Amino acid sequence: MSSRFxxxxxxxxxxxAGSTLALLLSKENLDVALIDMKSREKIGEKVCGDGISASYFEKLGIPKPSGAELACVIRASDVIAPDREHILTVEGLGYTIDRWHLNQRFVRDAEKRGVHLLDSTLVMHPIVEGGEVRGVKVKDMRSGEEKELRAKVTVDATGCAAVLRKRLPESMLIENSIERFDVAAAYREIVMSDEDYPWPSDKIYIYLSHRFAPGGYTWIFPKGKNVANIGLGIQPLPNAPKLIELLEKFKRFWDIKVSKILHAGGGVVPVRRALSQLVTNGLMIVGDAASQANPLHGGGMGQAMSAAKLAADVITEGIEANRVLSKEDLWSYAVRYMRKDGAKNAALEIIRLLLQGMPDDxxxxxxxxxxVSGEELLAIESSSKESEAVWRKILRMVLTRKIRLIGRLKTARDLYYKIHKHFQNYPEKPSEIISWHEKTLQIISExxxxxxxxxxxxxxxx
Ligand SMILES: Cc1cc2nc3c(=O)[nH]c(=O)nc-3n(C[C@H](O)[C@H](O)[C@H](O)COP(=O)(O)OP(=O)(O)OC[C@H]3O[C@@H](n4cnc5c(N)ncnc54)[C@H](O)[C@@H]3O)c2cc1C
Known part of the structure; x- marks a missing residue:
């Protein structure tokens, strides 16, 4: 490697996002720095629902959670109607996890293979020179020393803080901010009871009601027989009730016994399509920083892992060059992401808007x-071929029973496919991004x- 870097x-x-990417790149014998403002032993401490599908581990060839990393093996999700009487069960293998343990494993394994971890190190801003990102300015939080670090590729995996993305010049055409309208404000408690909880611990429970979570949902994710992660995410509109009060109301309504709150905290998740542009000269954006979480339920861990895999592949293909990798070099990360997961998420943003517009009844x-059945819901969520037949069935069933809903469902179906197709046609070259982005905005505003x-x-x- 040249001394320029x-x-x-x-x-x-x-x-x-960052530790998965570091782990994947560590197998490629590259010189990688992984930076976090948290100290080594705090990395992975993140307020979360702690639920993740098993499929991501299988897809990436990363060993699944086990031992202290694993709380419960989940076989299905129960989506509960506002009336609490009717349930839609979606089958699928997943886990509730201890995020800290899992994240610590990723970092440990990456370090063992040579990744250089700089913990307690604040990333202050990108170094932008000659129209490219050439690295980052950092501050050692122990000594206060500031320095510049340079690399052929810099990756923003700083979550919603999006420390690098937010500090790029406008000319790089990367959206600096995500509207408040498009995030979920979330709060959760890890609670414990003296008695076992009444629900089976191999399912997660999602309760849909605007009364308890306006524009979002409330969840119970078991973490053992008498421990659960209970929380909610809402659309943070002006005048929205306080999250803690909503959760208290939910616990009372569901008669959830709590003898001890083991941990409580909140955070935000972007719940919209990904940023239109995921790379620029020298820079890639991965995870929440790129708005890659699932817009329907805000699950972002698996999505971040998948995107990290695509980013790792593209970095590996281009890294031999002894220069900062250009937007063109990195573009295929965006193309590969947008045409698959990006298209799915964009279609799910339409479903999110539909659900936010649907009263509880x-x-x-x-x-x-x-x-819609659990299997059919999965077909819609994954935008699979079967989704067309599912939409036809939904519209047929609704047509005769709930006339005032039919118009909105038809519109949703049309926009769902329109935006999915539009993302599948993500431009092959950066030069076409402006018109593509404008069309995205038109579909979303409609x-x-x-x-x-x-x-x-x-x-x-x-
Ligand atoms: C309450 C809640 C519940 C959720 N539940 C689930 C769930 O059940 N399942 C699921 O899949 N997803 C869930 N999510 C979403 C999920 O947590 C995120 O999508 C995921 O953590 C995104 O990962 P990330 O690596 O992109 O960002 P983050 O996990 O946010 O990590 C960003 C990292 O960057 C570091 N950083 C930030 N700024 C700087 C800086 N200036 N310098 C150095 N380092 C910096 C941070 O310390 C942190 O380690 C939930 C989110 C919330 C808030």
């Missing part, structure tokens, strides 16, 4: 009348106008 790759952020109707209604106005809010 301290490293081949600098990864800012050592949580799930319509959600009751969909679940009670079995308008969806907001036609589907979304203020969730705070749906129910008897008090």
């Amino acid at each position: 301290n490293y081949d790759v600098i990864i800012a952020g050592a949580s799930i 319509e959600i009751n109707f969909i679940i009670e009348k079995k308008i 969806a907001r106008r036609k589907l979304w209604k203020n969730p705070l106005e749906h129910t008897f809010y008090k």
Whole structure:
């Protein structure tokens, strides 16, 4: 490596996105720096629902959670209607995990293979010179020393803080901010009871009701027989009730016994399509910093791991060059991401807007009348070929029963496919990004106008 560079790759952020990327790159014999402002023993401490599908580990060839990393093996998710009587069960293997233990394993394994961890190190801003990102300015939080670190590729994996993304010049065409309208504000408690909880611990429970989580949902994710991760995510609209009060109300309504709160905390997750541009000269963006979490449920760990794999592949293909990798060199990361996971997530943003616009009684109707089954929901979530037949069935079933819903469902179906196709046509070259981005905004603004209604106005809010 030339002395112009301290490293081949600098990864800012050592949580799930950054540590997965470091782990994957460590197998490629590259000079990699993994930087986090947290101290070594705190990396991976993140407020989370702690639920993740097993598929991501299988896909990436990363050993699945075990031992202290694993809380419960999950076989299915119960999506519970606002009336609490009707349930939609979605089968699928997953885990509730101890995030800290899992993240610590990723970092440990990456370090063993030569990744250089700089913990307690604040990433201050990108070094932008000659129209390219050439590294980062950092501050050692123990000594106060500031220095510049340079690399052929710099990766922003700093989550919602998006420390590098937010400090790029406008000319790089990367969206600096995510609208408040498009994030979920979330709060959760890890609770313990003296008695075993009444629910089976091989399922997770998602309760849909704008009354308890306007524009989002409340969850119970078992972490053992008498321990659970209980929380909620809402759309943070002006006048939205306080998250802690909503959770208290939920616990009372569900009669959830709590003898001890083991941990409590909140955070935000982006719940929209990914940024239109995921790379620029010298820089890639991965995980929450790139808005890659699932817009329907805010799950972002697996999504970040998948995106890290794509980023690792593209870095490995281009890193031999002795220069900062250009936007063109890195572009295929965006193309590969957008045409698959990006397209799915964009389609799910449409479903999110539809659900945020649906009063509780319509959600009751969909679940009670079995308008959609668990398997069919998965087909829609994954935008699989079967999704077309599912949409046809939904519209047929609704047509005769709930006329006022049919128009919105048809619009949602059309926009779902429109945006999915649009993302599958993500430009092959950076030069076409502006018109592609404008079309994205047009579809989204149509969806907001036609589907979304203020969730705070749906129910008897008090
Ligand atoms: C309450 C809640 C519940 C959730 N539940 C789930 C769930 O059940 N399942 C799921 O899959 N997802 C869930 N998510 C979403 C999930 O947590 C995120 O999508 C995921 O953590 C994104 O990973 P990331 O690595 O991109 O970012 P993060 O996990 O946010 O990590 C960012 C890292 O960057 C570091 N960093 C930030 N700024 C700097 C800086 N200036 N210098 C150096 N380092 C910096 C941070 O210390 C951190 O380690 C939940 C989120 C919340 C808030």
